[in-house]
Amino acid sequence: MAITVSLVALFGLVLFFLLRHRTLSYGAAFIATGFGFFLASTGAAEPINQFTTALIQAIPTS
Known part of the structure; x- marks a missing residue:
């Protein structure tokens, strides 16, 4: 859960x-956010969470 919240904060x-540097328009940001919410409600949410968890666990910590 902590990893998910951290990634949400990072992506936000x-x-x-x-948006601030006008590299992305407000319409595109709205579409990207909506896509994320719709993707989270599909069957793809669990494999995406497993993949990101595996990537984070693969990062060596000292």
Whole structure:
């Protein structure tokens, strides 16, 4: 759960800076956010969560 919240915060921060520097339009940000919410309600949500968890666990910590 903590990983998911951290990734949501990270992606939200990236989206904020893209909007602030006008690299991304408000319409495209709305579509990207909507896509994320709809994707989360499909069967693809669990494999995506497993994949991101595996990637994070593969990062060596010292």
